[in-house]
Amino acid sequence: MLHLASQSPRRRQLLEQIGVEFAVLDVEVVEQRAPDEAPQEYVSRVARDKARAGLIRLGHADDVVVLGADTEVVLDDEVFGKPQDAxxxxxxxxxxxxxxxxxxxAIWxxxxxREQCEVCVSQVRFATLDESTIAAYVATGEPFGKAGAYAIQGRGAMLVEHLQGSYSGVMGxxxxxxxxxxxxxxxxxx
Incomplete structure (x- = not known):
C-alpha cells in the first residue's frame, strides 16, 4: 500500500492524475538547511526525512511504501521557502x-x-515584474504556502516567461x- 507523507493538495492531485491509489499521512519534520548543505542535498534530505517519518509512524509493515517529496525554489544558492507574510x-x-x-x-x-530517490531540477524564468503586478498577485493570497511565493498552476503562471523542465515538478x-x-x-x- 502506498502512503503519501504530505498534506499538499497538489501532490494528492498529481498522484490521482496518474491513477495511483494511496493514503495520506500527516508527518512533521524539521525543514531547516544545514550551514554547508547544498540546496539539492537539502531538498532531497527533507523528502527522505518525510518518507522515513511516515514509515516509522506506520510501524515498518512489510507491504508499506511511503512517498516523501519536497520542492524548493533556488536562486543564487539561496533556498526560498514559503513566505511568512505579504x-x-x-x-x-x-x-x-x-x-x-x-x-x-525530490521524491523518495x-x-x-529499500529506499530510492529521484531528483528533478527545472529552470523557470520570470518576466520582469513591476510593483503593481507584485502587489496584485500577493493580494490574491496565492503566494502563501508556496515555495518561492508563486503557484505555476494558478495565477502565478502569468509571471512565468519560460519553463525548461517539468511543469508538474514545479507544482510539487x-x-x-x-x-x-x-x-x-x-x-x-x-
Whole structure:
C-alpha cells in the first residue's frame, strides 16, 4: 500500500492524475538547511526525512511504501521557502523578477527493505515584474504556502516567461520521475 507523507493538495492531485491509489499521512519534520548543505542535498534530505517519518509512524509493515517529496525554489544558492507574510512574498517575487531560478523537486520512496530517490531540477524564468503586478498577485493570497511565493498552476503562471523542465515538478511532484519510481517498487500507475 502506498502512503503519501504530505498534506499538499497538489501532490494528492498529481498522484490521482496518474491513477495511483494511496493514503495520506500527516508527518512533521524539521525543514531547516544545514550551514554547508547544498540546496539539492537539502531538498532531497527533507523528502527522505518525510518518507522515513511516515514509515516509522506506520510501524515498518512489510507491504508499506511511503512517498516523501519536497520542492524548493533556488536562486543564487539561496533556498526560498514559503513566505511568512505579504512583505516576505513581495520580497521573494522582487528577487525572482526578470531572472531564471531553479525549482528542485525530490521524491523518495521508502519501504522496509529499500529506499530510492529521484531528483528533478527545472529552470523557470520570470518576466520582469513591476510593483503593481507584485502587489496584485500577493493580494490574491496565492503566494502563501508556496515555495518561492508563486503557484505555476494558478495565477502565478502569468509571471512565468519560460519553463525548461517539468511543469508538474514545479507544482510539487514531478509525475514522470514519480511514475518511474513507483513502477520500480511494483506500484503500477494508470
Amino acid at each position: 512583505d516576505a512574498a513581495a520580497a521573494m517575487l522582487r528577487r525572482l523578477s526578470g531572472r531564471t531560478h531553479a525549482v528542485v523537486s 520512496l521508502v519501504g522496509t527493505a 511532484l514531478p509525475v514522470f520521475e514519480t511514475a518511474r519510481l513507483l513502477r520500480g517498487f511494483g506500484i503500477a500507475p494508470g
